[in-house]
């Protein structure tokens with residue numbers, strides 16, 4: 001049997017969301033943002049990409065990349081639309097999103113990429129390395145986040161979409177502080193992540209939480 005003919009002008013491109021983050025730990029704010037963008041933008045899938053060395057988060061020691069990667073796998077395992085990439089964890093040196101997007105474009109040459117970022121990260125985007133190249137590599141989607149104003153910091157015309165997502169006032173910092181002070185993180189992070197934090201004894205040292 002021959003291949004199905006393509007409709008329209010050419011093959012329909014896959015639409016892949018990319019959710020980059022330090023995920024220390026991953027929480028329901030990340031998951032809701034990815035799910036909502038996937039729905040609103042008719043994405044085929046969302047790839048979560050934990051950072052290797054997040055060079056702008058150097059105020060405190062970040063948990064080992066392998067722990068952050070595994071928590072991301074646990075958190076996304078139940079959603080068939082979600083997957084996790086090791087590309088930033090496996091690349092040596094500081095994590096730059098231009099590298100992330102170049103590598104993903106090489107792996108998914110047939111796809112359009114949509115990079116998902118919260119209001120706080122979007123407002124800092126011009127401090128990222130080679131920021132001017134970012135918008136040629138993916139379409140950017142800025143999502144609302146409680147406590148932060150979602151505004152366009154001067155992004156190129158058509159390069160970014162601003163999207164409202166259900167407001168979850170959760171941050172990884174708050175989760176770490178709660179664990180260090182013996183407060184629960186149940187329902188702020190997926191159940192498997194609560195258990196992983198406990199098993200690996202993460203975030204118990206108060207000096208490394210903030």
Ligand SMILES: Nc1ncnc2c1ncn2[C@@H]1O[C@H](COP(=O)(O)OP(=O)(O)OP(=O)(O)O)[C@@H](O)[C@H]1O
Pocket residue numbers: 020021022023024028029030033116117118119120121122143144145146168169170171172173174
């Ligand atoms: N509650 C949330 N709602 C929407 N977007 C979020 C939320 N939390 C994080 N994000 C976005 O997810 C991406 C990855 O975030 P990150 O892993 O740094 O989590 P964080 O909660 O901001 O961590 P930390 O408190 O350690 O700075 C960023 O683009 C961030 O803006």
Ligand SMILES: O=C(O)c1ccc[n+]([C@@H]2O[C@H](COP(=O)([O-])O)[C@@H](O)[C@H]2O)c1
Pocket residue numbers: 019020021022023049051054056057095096097098121127128129
């Ligand atoms: O490219 C950069 O220089 C750069 C600087 C800071 C953050 N980022 C990316 O922004 C995403 C969210 O980062 P973070 O630090 O808020 O978890 C993640 O994918 C990072 O790699 C990228």
